[in-house]
Amino acid sequence: MLLIRCPYCEEERPELEFRHAGEAHVARSSEISDISDEAFEQFFFIRSNPKGIVFERWRHLNGCARFFNAARDTVSDRFLTTYKAGEPKPDVAGLLK
Amino acid sequence: MxxxxxxxxxxxxxxxxxxxxxxxxxxxxxxxxxxxxxxxxxxxxxxxxxxxxxxxxxxxxxxxxxxxxxxxxxxxxxxxxxxxxxxxxxxxxxxxxxxxxxxxxxxxxxxxxxxxxxxxxxxxxxxxxxxxxxxxxxxxxxxxxxxxxxxxxxxxxEADPDHYAARFAHCDVLVVGGGAAGLAAALAAAETGVRVILCDEQLEFGGALRYESGARIDGLGGFDWARQATGKLAAMDNVRLLTRTTAFGYYAQNFVGLTERVTDHLATPGTAPRERLWQVRAARVVLATGAIERHMVFADNDRPGVMLASAARAFLNQYGVAVGRTIGVYTANDSAYAAAIDLKKAGVDIAAIVDLRDDPSGPLVEQARSLGIEVNPGRAVVGVGGRNRVSSMIVQPKGGGGKRTIPVDALLVSAGWTPSVHLFSQSRGKVAFDAESQRFLPGQYAQDCVSVGACNGTDGLAETLNEAFAAGEVAAKATLGETSAGGGGNARKVDASEDWAGGMLGSAPGAGADTTVKAFVDFQNDVTAKDIRQAVREGMRSIEHVKRFTTNGMATDQGKTSNMHGLAIAAETLGKEIPEVGLTTFRAPYTPVTFGAIVNHARHELFDPTRRTAMHSWAEAHGAVFEDVGQWKRAWYFPRPGEDMHAAVNRECVTVRRSAGLFDASTLGKIEVVGPDAAAFMELLYTNPWQKLEPGRCRYGIMLREDGFIYDDGVVGRLSADRFHVTTTTGGAARVMNHMEDYLQTEFPHLNVWLTSISEQWAVIAVQGPKSRDILAPLVEGIDLSDAAMPHMSVREGSICGVPTRLFRMSFTGERGFEVNVPADYGQAVWEAIWAEGEKYGACAYGTEAMHVLRAEKGYIIVGQDTDGTVTPNDAGLDWAVGKKKTDFVGIRGLKRPDLLASGRKQLVGLKTVDPKVVLEEGAQIVQDPNQPIPMTMIGHVTSSYWSENCGRSIAMGVVAGGHGRLGETLHVPMPDGSIAVEIGSAVFFDEMGERLHG
Known part of the structure; x- marks a missing residue:
């Protein structure tokens, strides 16, 4: 069972309190009604699913109930960092040092 | 005796x-x-x-x-x-x-x-x-x-009648294994004051010291020292000692699973749990898991009586049992000599020691000789006599030559010791092959842990204790933020110890590639040396493939005795070095774990709770038959004496339309959307327009996913400019709340809105039918119930029976109807009061089945029954509920996808069987040409189908390709006993003008 740091509660809590919520930094256009089919496909259907560092959303469901973002290594399952929703993507190279 | x-x-x-x-x-x-x-x-x-x-x-x-x-x-x-x-x-x-x-x-x-x-x-x-x-x-x-x-x-x-306990535990240092190394590490860690857990699978600590008669520490016999150390640890408040406790799995971030066997050793278990599952999170882990002796791989090495030398020694020194009267020994290292010596000293005859090594020497070998034990160097045991018990060993010089049969009734074997790196490997650490000692040892660590003693390849007792004391201290100090070289003041005087190094891997003489004998590598899976060679011959190159093809090292055994032999034979057959072939992955659990321990308290109600509404006991007392809807128990129908389900449902449906009915709608999801931007938020989450909805009015809302498909629906009442009372489907309550929170927190965080689940705060009593207003009027205070003051689709706040209420004028039956929301604690009392009024008008209580029929008579859909996640509002005939002037809502772009606009989509229509008595089966397929050979072209399916007593015929809904353009067509529903003709039409079967809604 992983320990995950909730950036709102500012502490590590067991995985049981959290729910995974898909890839992070998939921005919904404020003019979504007008975007092209290709742009909608990218937004709705296409996910990066890499082997290695992923940016993903989690929800501290059985805690503060906030959604937040995390950078995790899918090979080791290690969380590099977690950060609040809306904050920019952290610098991966810096985290790996 | x-x-x-x-x-x-x-x-x-x-x-x-x-x-x-x-x-x-x-x-x-x-x-x-x-x-x-x-x-x-x-x-x-x-x-x-x-x-x-x-x-x-x-x-x-x-x-x-x-x-x-x-x-x-x-x-x-x-x-x-x-x-x-x-x-x-x-x-x-x-x-x-x-x-x-x-x-x-x-x-x-x-x-x-x-x-x-x-x-x-x-x-x-x-x-x-x-x-x-x-x-x-x-x-x-x-x-x-x-x-x-x-x-x-x-x-x-049969079901397991025992119960199991679970504990979550946190500690600074978890020490796995309570032998010499584990005890030393735990002592050193505990002395710094940090929280220590020490666990061991045996009933008492000591490990190999329990039988290693040659060990002396601090002037004490090995086992006495272990007892003294245990006593010292037991007296410390910061130490938790767990015996009969196996660390079975090592997971991410130093999370280790332990099972403690609490009562399996007791004649009368009493009320204590059978086992206790410990889920331990440790800042540092010290692995002191020891080593496991390997057997020799020779012909018929599985005969009863052939056993590991260390086992015979444990049986003697711990339990006082001789495993035979005339015992042979077959070894490739020194440690088996110790067993022979102990047995000989206890008066057991040692027939001979057969040693594969050409020139064994050292104190143990000398001692054996001096005790008069025959030592045969450079020889091998190439077979045994006996069937259900070994009766002799057949000895031959390892290069070949004359065979000699020596009668024995037990044969002790030892090919050396395999460091137990199971947990280290489970922690994702990488093992490294040590060519010198021919064994895999912990290499690169993946977590905050350290291996000490035999599992780390440390052979001597003195070296083991020094290493373990240092490691325990370093681990403990690290949790305190201190660094330490370790070992300060903790040096122990080891007066005597035994050397367990050396040995051999793979098949022994007489079981080589040129033989067909059964020389077992893995006893539990019945895998022989020959099987492993065959796997390589048949093309298995990776050790992982060899493992799966032969099953070597699989299942509950996890290769404890077999892994290294199997690997060595595969490597030899492949003509490669052992590290080139590599080790298979060790899987958790180390030893089998009962399902009971894993499942633990999560059984029955504690796994899947039953949810009951505030009015449940009334329904029960009035003979309701219940159905399960998710975790809810919902009243399905209320049969009266002599009625079957069909009769009860028919009566309920007719009574509602003739007089009135009471229905428990409490399970519907309810969410309060509050705040200055509540209407703006509703605009974004639902297809409908909300800004202009006046306070006090309601609207049927449709929620889409971003892909344009219907996700949920429900009636929404606007209580005030900044407050909406939203209802969801029963099954959708939690996910709709999650969906709303997701958008509010991440896509629309600029909106000032607060969401609260109020599903369980309000009990909901639906009163439906022409007499509904007459029934409620005497009970309601502060609300004008007249059609003019409170028309269909409106909501008022006031009180009923002296209790606050949110009273909705709405209908899921097509009749004049109300839904009375009262605080859940008053649900049953208010229901009983309404029921007393209702009885005056001949009203009935109706269940979910009648509710389904009544709504189907009106063509009202149920999300999840008439829709399946691929239905758009247009497909469902609900285009009117999509705000055409809106520039944004969740799903607005998805609705414009080419596939969703294409012709020929499956659309919801009404289905009337040509024979009005025939009731279609829900889920049945719909075809155009009933005579087409199989496979037929299926153009749709039936989603809802009932007998309607009010219509005097069967009614059904279904989705059909291009359905909206097929009104009046006759299609067919093929069934095993013939095809059923159906006519496509409107899904509204009763009161097509909708006049009854308004009274």
Missing amino acids: TQPFRIPGAGRLTPAKTVRFTFDGKAYTGLEGDTLASALLANGVHLVGRSFKYHRPRGFLSAGAEEPNALVEISRDATRKTPNVRATVQELYDGLAARSQNRWPSLGFDVGAINNLLSPFLSAGFYYKTFMWPKAAWKRLYEPNIRAAAGLGVAPG
């Missing part, structure tokens, strides 16, 4: 404390402190099981958790039967009843042993090849027969 192999004066058990037990129905006596294995051996019983595949007779290989052979069934009563219990681990208690497994009709004479003669057909991977033809026979003939003939114990047939 009842225990002829018990040696007076040997071991630590008390002769007076006898314990009775049975094995295969026969009564025996053992001693308190025995394992089932030591007690059986004390009685001279070696034959205890039949092997997995070949049904070969098997005895005890070991004295511990690595036991692959002696698996038995322990039963306390009819429901408490545990298969595959290692007899070497099961502690004896008075009245214990054990049975052997995988034999028929008896252990001594087993018909299944024919498999041994058929073994040329049963070699590695046989089931992939032999039984592939004819294909159909696999399922009916081959598989059931193979499963019956092969296998271990039988799973219990």
